[in-house]
Amino acid sequence: MEKFLLIDTEKCTGCLQCALACSFKNESIFSLSRARVGVMWIAEVDKMVPVVCQHCSRPLCMDICPMCAISRSEETGAVILNSDLCIGCKMCMVVCPFGAPVFDMDSGIMMKCDLCGGNPECVKHCAYGALTWVTSDEATIVKRLAGAKRLAEIIEKIVL
Amino acid sequence: MHVVVIGNGIAGNSAASQVRRLAPSSEVTIISEEKEPLYSACALAYVISGDITRDKVFIKSKEDYQVEGIETIFGQKVLKVDTKRKQVVLKKEKVNYDRLVIATGSKPISPSIEGVGKKGITSLKTLADADFIASRKIGKAVVIGSGLIGVEACLALRNIGWQVTLIELLDWILPRVFDQEPAQLIERLMRNAGVDVFTKERLIRILGGDRVEGVMTNKRDLRCDMVVLAVGMKPEVELAKRAGAQIGKCGGIRTNSHLQTSLRHIYACGDCVESQDIVTGEKTLSLLWPTARQQGDVVGSNCVGIERKYQGSLNITGFHIFDSHAVSVGHNLYTLSADGVKMLKSENGYYSRLLLYRGKLVGAQFVGKTEELGHLVSVIRRGESLERIQYLVSPESLNHNPWNYKLRLAFGKGEL
Numbered sequence: 001m002e003k004f005l006l007i008d009t010e011k012c013t014g015c016l017q018c019a020l021a022c023s024f025k026n027e028s029i030f031s032l033s034r035a036r037v038g039v040m041w042i043a044e045v046d047k048m049v050p051v052v053c054q055h056c057s058r059p060l061c062m063d064i065c066p067m068c069a070i071s072r073s074e075e076t077g078a079v080i081l082n083s084d085l086c087i088g089c090k091m092c093m094v095v096c097p098f099g100a101p102v103f104d105m106d107s108g109i110m111m112k113c114d115l116c117g118g119n120p121e122c123v124k125h126c127a128y129g130a131l132t133w134v135t136s137d138e139a140t141i142v143k144r145l146a147g148a149k150r151l152a153e154i155i156e157k158i159v160l
Numbered sequence: 161m162h163v164v165v166i167g168n169g170i171a172g173n174s175a176a177s178q179v180r181r182l183a184p185s186s187e188v189t190i191i192s193e194e195k196e197p198l199y200s201a202c203a204l205a206y207v208i209s210g211d212i213t214r215d216k217v218f219i220k221s222k223e224d225y226q227v228e229g230i231e232t233i234f235g236q237k238v239l240k241v242d243t244k245r246k247q248v249v250l251k252k253e254k255v256n257y258d259r260l261v262i263a264t265g266s267k268p269i270s271p272s273i274e275g276v277g278k279k280g281i282t283s284l285k286t287l288a289d290a291d292f293i294a295s296r297k298i299g300k301a302v303v304i305g306s307g308l309i310g311v312e313a314c315l316a317l318r319n320i321g322w323q324v325t326l327i328e329l330l331d332w333i334l335p336r337v338f339d340q341e342p343a344q345l346i347e348r349l350m351r352n353a354g355v356d357v358f359t360k361e362r363l364i365r366i367l368g369g370d371r372v373e374g375v376m377t378n379k380r381d382l383r384c385d386m387v388v389l390a391v392g393m394k395p396e397v398e399l400a401k402r403a404g405a406q407i408g409k410c411g412g413i414r415t416n417s418h419l420q421t422s423l424r425h426i427y428a429c430g431d432c433v434e435s436q437d438i439v440t441g442e443k444t445l446s447l448l449w450p451t452a453r454q455q456g457d458v459v460g461s462n463c464v465g466i467e468r469k470y471q472g473s474l475n476i477t478g479f480h481i482f483d484s485h486a487v488s489v490g491h492n493l494y495t496l497s498a499d500g501v502k503m504l505k506s507e508n509g510y511y512s513r514l515l516l517y518r519g520k521l522v523g524a525q526f527v528g529k530t531e532e533l534g535h536l537v538s539v540i541r542r543g544e545s546l547e548r549i550q551y552l553v554s555p556e557s558l559n560h561n562p563w564n565y566k567l568r569l570a571f572g573k574g575e576l
Contacts, residue, residue: 064453093534
């Protein structure tokens, strides 16, 4: 069954273990600039938000790639980049609303999340459970539970 | 069912692959005049500049077609389409079709001036053109026309040591892609790298005997060993026209929203098609890679009976200027020459310009830093109203979506 990378921003502390684990797994180096996942601090609400490829259903990066280097993995459902085909034109980076594809200055080509072939390293190293790797059923349940909890809190506060 | 695709570009291949995916039992054949398997014309400048090797421009090998289950007839010209018999007529054979996809692409416009037939004159559209340029001894080149291809040709040639001069008829370079100010910024970057740029200059004739020796413009004579003609592309519609398909007023094959031509069972996609602009809704020519690819997907679906509408085309173009990067999305003041276009500009470390029209974002041009553009592309594509953007960037909608966050960076200063 297809699995999802579920992000719970409430739990993220911004420790960047995910990014370091990502760069070490994929690039054999602990470097934030070579990680496919990053954490953004949104100042207005003082929140940490892990940002990673959303593996969109009809991604523009895939359509715009002049080398057809971006495709969908039949195995994992991830939107993956074939680095042998990439020529580093940066157009995928330009069109992505999330900034998921990153340009690697060293190799001159792009890097992007491939969900580690169905076993994402970032999840294993997220000590706070902000990143989880779940089936779509589980994801639904988690989301519903969170919604129900919030609703319950509100109902609790209503004075009849 | 047999789907026949004429044209082996990205539009034709997308259509063929889509048919394969959606209807595994159907037959698919691609017919192409060129002998090479699918390659990316967008990458040709990278080959000339030496950034990538020649074999890297190929997206598919001949075996890939077999693996995918797509029949190929390469190196044969289609003589005509017999719509009554539902046949494609080639020199040596006839191919029956149930659904036909015309993806014949575009061809370079050849200016009607004296001397265009001389040796040493080329365009930059096919692999053969790139091979020709690569085979020349490095010397002096003149590039005529400063569209995207012209500019990319200049930069690539300069990169490997050619002395390059760019001639543009209009007031500034990339006139259909960038407005004056960003274009002049790009021009400056090109000059800094050693490209001579002459705007507002008309090519009068190409000089030399059998071989090109120079060009004459209305202002000067320039000596050169090679001329790259990049004055534009036009849809290749000859075949469709002879088959009886309607041609639109922009010069591309006319289609409905499902990309079906005026002929039964015949679809068209890619550069040869007149498409609908996603911003204005008007007919336009969008001779760009993503348009071709998306149209190919839509046509492939429609061929096998899974109805899909084409959303409309959005121009997205970008290129490297040595260490810098420039991108233009949607419309500019040239393509949307209407009153009431509002402009938001910023020159904070890099150049950005947003164009607003009738309460919507219609265009964005960035030079220098281009990674903060993706959220704007989706705003233009979705046709989001300014009220909605204003709401998204306001404190009331502070949700933790990175997309909103980025919008806030672009629009949060209350300038809308």
